[in-house]
Amino acid sequence: MIKLVDVSFTYDGASSPTLDRVDLALGEGELCVVVGPTGSGKTTLLRAVNGLVPHFTGGRLSGEVLVDGRSTREFPPRELADVVGMVGQNPAASFVTDVVEDELAYTMENLGLDPEVMRRRVEDTLDLLGLHDLRHRPLATLSGGQQQRVAIGAVLTASPRVLVLDEPTSALDPAAAEEVLGSLTRLVHDLGLTVLLAEHRLERVLPFADSVVLVPGRGAPLQVGSAARIMEVSPVAPPIVDLGRLAGWTPLPLSVRDARRQAGPLRERLARAEPPPARATATDAVPTLARLHRVTVRFDQVTALDAVDFAARQGEVVAVMGRNGSGKSTLLAQIAGVRPPTSGRVDVGGADPAALSASALVARVGLVPQDASLLLYSDSVAAECASADQDTNLPPGTTAAMLERVLPGLPVDHHPRDLSEGQRLALALAVVLAPAPPLLLLDEPTRGLDYPGKARLVGLLADLAADGHCVVMATHDVELVAQVATRAVVLADGEVVADGPARDVVCHSPVFAPQVSKILAPEPWLTVQEVRTALDVEPVRG
Amino acid sequence: MSRKTLASSGRRGLHPGAWWLWAGCMAGAASRTTNPILLLLIGAVAVYVVAARRTSAPWSRSIVVFLRLGLVVIVLRVLLVIVFGIRLPGHVLFTLPHIPLPSWAAGVSIGGPVTAEAILQATLQGLRLAVVLVCFGAANSLASPYRLLRCLPAVLYEAGVAITVSLSFAPELVMAIGDVRAARRLRGRPTRGFSGLRGTAIPVLERALDRSLQLASSMDARGYGRRVPVARGARRAATAGTATGLLLVVAGLYGVLVAGSLPGGGIPFVAVGAVLLGAGLATSGRRTNRTRYRPDPWRGPEWIVSASGMAVVGTMVASGILGVPGIEFVIYPLGPPTLPVLAAVGILIGLVPAWAAPVEPGAVSIPDGSTTGSGDPAPQVGAAA
Numbered sequence: 001m002i003k004l005v006d007v008s009f010t011y012d013g014a015s016s017p018t019l020d021r022v023d024l025a026l027g028e029g030e031l032c033v034v035v036g037p038t039g040s041g042k043t044t045l046l047r048a049v050n051g052l053v054p055h056f057t058g059g060r061l062s063g064e065v066l067v068d069g070r071s072t073r074e075f076p077p078r079e080l081a082d083v084v085g086m087v088g089q090n091p092a093a094s095f096v097t098d099v100v101e102d103e104l105a106y107t108m109e110n111l112g113l114d115p116e117v118m119r120r121r122v123e124d125t126l127d128l129l130g131l132h133d134l135r136h137r138p139l140a141t142l143s144g145g146q147q148q149r150v151a152i153g154a155v156l157t158a159s160p161r162v163l164v165l166d167e168p169t170s171a172l173d174p175a176a177a178e179e180v181l182g183s184l185t186r187l188v189h190d191l192g193l194t195v196l197l198a199e200h201r202l203e204r205v206l207p208f209a210d211s212v213v214l215v216p217g218r219g220a221p222l223q224v225g226s227a228a229r230i231m232e233v234s235p236v237a238p239p240i241v242d243l244g245r246l247a248g249w250t251p252l253p254l255s256v257r258d259a260r261r262q263a264g265p266l267r268e269r270l271a272r273a274e275p276p277p278a279r280a281t282a283t284d285a286v287p288t289l290a291r292l293h294r295v296t297v298r299f300d301q302v303t304a305l306d307a308v309d310f311a312a313r314q315g316e317v318v319a320v321m322g323r324n325g326s327g328k329s330t331l332l333a334q335i336a337g338v339r340p341p342t343s344g345r346v347d348v349g350g351a352d353p354a355a356l357s358a359s360a361l362v363a364r365v366g367l368v369p370q371d372a373s374l375l376l377y378s379d380s381v382a383a384e385c386a387s388a389d390q391d392t393n394l395p396p397g398t399t400a401a402m403l404e405r406v407l408p409g410l411p412v413d414h415h416p417r418d419l420s421e422g423q424r425l426a427l428a429l430a431v432v433l434a435p436a437p438p439l440l441l442l443d444e445p446t447r448g449l450d451y452p453g454k455a456r457l458v459g460l461l462a463d464l465a466a467d468g469h470c471v472v473m474a475t476h477d478v479e480l481v482a483q484v485a486t487r488a489v490v491l492a493d494g495e496v497v498a499d500g501p502a503r504d505v506v507c508h509s510p511v512f513a514p515q516v517s518k519i520l521a522p523e524p525w526l527t528v529q530e531v532r533t534a535l536d537v538e539p540v541r542g
Numbered sequence: 543m544s545r546k547t548l549a550s551s552g553r554r555g556l557h558p559g560a561w562w563l564w565a566g567c568m569a570g571a572a573s574r575t576t577n578p579i580l581l582l583l584i585g586a587v588a589v590y591v592v593a594a595r596r597t598s599a600p601w602s603r604s605i606v607v608f609l610r611l612g613l614v615v616i617v618l619r620v621l622l623v624i625v626f627g628i629r630l631p632g633h634v635l636f637t638l639p640h641i642p643l644p645s646w647a648a649g650v651s652i653g654g655p656v657t658a659e660a661i662l663q664a665t666l667q668g669l670r671l672a673v674v675l676v677c678f679g680a681a682n683s684l685a686s687p688y689r690l691l692r693c694l695p696a697v698l699y700e701a702g703v704a705i706t707v708s709l710s711f712a713p714e715l716v717m718a719i720g721d722v723r724a725a726r727r728l729r730g731r732p733t734r735g736f737s738g739l740r741g742t743a744i745p746v747l748e749r750a751l752d753r754s755l756q757l758a759s760s761m762d763a764r765g766y767g768r769r770v771p772v773a774r775g776a777r778r779a780a781t782a783g784t785a786t787g788l789l790l791v792v793a794g795l796y797g798v799l800v801a802g803s804l805p806g807g808g809i810p811f812v813a814v815g816a817v818l819l820g821a822g823l824a825t826s827g828r829r830t831n832r833t834r835y836r837p838d839p840w841r842g843p844e845w846i847v848s849a850s851g852m853a854v855v856g857t858m859v860a861s862g863i864l865g866v867p868g869i870e871f872v873i874y875p876l877g878p879p880t881l882p883v884l885a886a887v888g889i890l891i892g893l894v895p896a897w898a899a900p901v902e903p904g905a906v907s908i909p910d911g912s913t914t915g916s917g918d919p920a921p922q923v924g925a926a927a
Contacts, residue, residue: 050763052759052762055762056758056759078763078764078765078767078768079768081763081764081765081768084763088756088760090756093753093756093757093760094756094760096757096766097688098599098601098686098689099599099686099688102688102689102692102835105835105836107764108833109832109834109835110764110765110767110832111765111768111832112831112832114833115833115834115835115836118836119835119836138598138599140599141598154764158764158765301598359730361730362728362729362730363730365728366728367728369724369725371721374721374722374745375728377729377741377745388729391730391731392730417748417752431729
């Protein structure tokens with residue numbers, strides 16, 4: 001269905017090719033996952049499939065990309081719209097119309113389908129993706145998960161043979177991600193659709209994958225194979241695979257079910273081992289850095305936060321979880337004083353953050369928003385680092401050094417806009433982390449980050465917490481929470497429904513439990529690292 | 543509950559063309575009078591209908607922008623008259639220092655005595671323009687601009703979507719300003735003053751442009767602009783027909799609005815132009831084979847709403863032709879305005895859509911006063927600037 005023959009692609013002005021002599025063939029009804037480190041060219045590969053690369057990006061493409069027998073050389077993206085459905089990284093940016101139903105019909109209108117066919121397909125798609133209640137809603141009022149489903153539905157209605165998705169679950173909460181992936185698998189099985197998707201959260205997609213394409217980046221050749229085979233060699237692997245490697249399971253399990261069937265002996269061993277040490281939880285004696293007192297925030301008719309009480313103390317890493325649109329981002333925005341609350345009081349270091357001057361604010365709070373590119377203004381990575389040093393009166397080179405810690409080897413002469421999503425995030429993180437604000441707020445800090453990047457972030461956050469900083473992060477990434485959070489707060493419809501030590505909150509929730517916990521339940525282990533430590537010390541206990 | 547029943551009845555709100563027709567008629571009526579009572583009445587009717595029938599969509603708040611714009615227009619108009627205006631005789635309120643201008647600038651004056659009559663006339667002219675603006679604001683609030691474009695013939699639709707992209711540029715810009723300012727604050731940089739402005743402008747433009755490019759690539763990937771080959775000659779003839787027709791229609795409409803400027807009140811121009819335009823569009827339309835999903839039907843409510851608009855402008859024009867006193871506000875001698883009953887009753891007919899138009903699914907207000915269409919938007923940092 002999709003065939004890439006000896007494809008190389010170089011962006012204009014780039015010194016080395018992003019794709020180098022790529023050969024790839026995908027059959028009908030195959031669900032293929034593209035994995036690889038941040039900035040390795042996954043998005044470029046996906047966009048080459050429907051011709052957006054190079055028709056929209058410029059640059060030089062050699063070789064041949066064939067989709068359903070049509071070459072992107074002769075067919076521009078619009079002539080491939082009936083074969084390839086493309087869902088980009090940011091669904092909201094791809095919406096053309098303004099109401100859900102019209103958006104679903106847009107591609108079909110362009111293809112000139114019969115009105116009756118359109119009507120039927122729209123109804124089918126509404127049911128298939130559970131969008132029925134939203135059909136008349138303006139797109140701007142949808143939550144992230146709903147927007148993602150509409151974006152998928154909008155390309156599905158044209159009944160393409162190939163579906164290409166770039167990080168379809170990165171903005172979704174675990175339940176919504178399951179839902180989207182479930183729908184995709186159903187499409188593959190029922191309609192024989194070929195699906196090519198890039199994803200960093202492998203733990204979510206691997207159980208569904210027929211094959212995996214590993215894009216190692218830096219010009220190294222692509223590797224294609226079954227998920228289990230690629231995972232044996234992949235530099236990026238989900239916790240389940242890491243645990244499998246640690247315990248020496250063969251074949252490597254890819255789903256929780258497979259792992260649990262093999263995990264009996266490991267569970268027995270761990271039952272005898274020292275339980276994981278409790279993470280330091282802050283007591284009332286520790287100074288509070290930020291406090292929300294019965295804060296309510298309303299946008300028009302929507303209550304984003306409803307009389308929320310919240311406190312963040314020194315040395316804590318607080319994870320704020322909850323489904324899309326539950327008020328997580330609003331909570332962070334409140335602490336950072338982005339806008340005053342509708343009612344209630346916000347107190348950050350004894351002051352109202354919304355009333356603070358910009359320079360006084362950054363001395364207390366650093367916030368990395370969901371759209372990290374908002375924080376970047378300069379025209380190169382190096383200039384961005386230099387101006388960040390200047391802004392906060394740091395010795396020159398501090399931000400650059402911090403960037404090297406977050407994501408080493410970022411090309412310093414690139415424009416921030418030319419970086420990949422994950423690289424941009426790393427740069428924004430470095431800019432905010434450099435002045436080491438006592439209170440650090442992160443909104444979805446792992447979007448587009450690969451596992452090594454995540455591991456570095458985890459180390460960084462743990463160090464900050466140990467130094468007495470406080471980190472509050474809004475995230476859907478349960479593995480991140482498992483690795484670093486000391487406390488977890490769960491929001492639902494703007495209300496706090498759970499607040500306690502991360503281990504308790506996470507283990508007791510079927511939705512938010514990390515993979516290791518699902519495999520080893522009822523044992524209280526959350527991460528592979530904890531298991532590794534426990535197994536290392538086990539012989540000592542006897 | 544009401545959303546369910548409406549959705550299942552297949553009703554998707556009033557045809558946007560009907561709203562625009564109604565609003566256009568209201569604006570036309572406003573442009574025919576300077577009587578402050580009538581003007582305010584027209585404005586009030588437009589605002590009331592919007593309040594009764596607007597949806598929860600983002601564009602439904604645009605009436606507020608137009609109301610503000612209207613106020614600005616009035617203030618500007620008065621200020622201009624005070625400084626530069628024609629010196630109408632009458633009750634002098636105050637005198638500005640007069641700056642003599644050379645003879646070639648006759649007709650323009652700076653400073654001098656300012657009379658109550660001059661200010662009143664300026665206010666009324668400003669008010670008229672403001673009410674016209676509010677009427678268009680009402681149309682913008684009631685009908686989604688995108689849905690209006692959907693009603694256009696295929697060939698115009700293509701151009702229309704290009705216009706949508708450029709139109710979406712403005713709201714994008716406004717949103718980007720909020721986002722960027724919030725983010726600048728997070729970087730510890732000033733958000734106000736000159737340096738704040740300079741630091742905001744470039745990222746804002748960049749973001750809005752980026753977004754437009756993304757939109758363009760998304761439209762392309764979804765089949766926008768697929769073409770069916772058509773002979774070159776036919777294409778050129780179609781373009782010429784469309785252009786000539788459009789010019790004639792515009793000229794004719796000018797004739798209709800400005801009495802006595804064209805023979806036959808401009809109506810023959812409109813008729814010939816419309817025929818040419820239609821033929822041109824039909825020919826060019828053959829190049830695209832796009833179809834339309836659930837075209838908005840034109841049924842009873844659409845007829846009622848557009849008829850109510852026609853009634854408003856009809857009574858106003860009739861009153862003008864009959865020479866009913868009070869349609870034009872007379873500033874000499876200065877006195878309170880009179881109320882032309884026929885025109886006032888006519889304007890009140892414009893209220894009919896507040897009941898006759900169906901409530902759009904997801905609307906803000908429904909007859910029992912409860913609300914539907916609650917949403918859970920994911921608020922971005924600084925999305926509400």
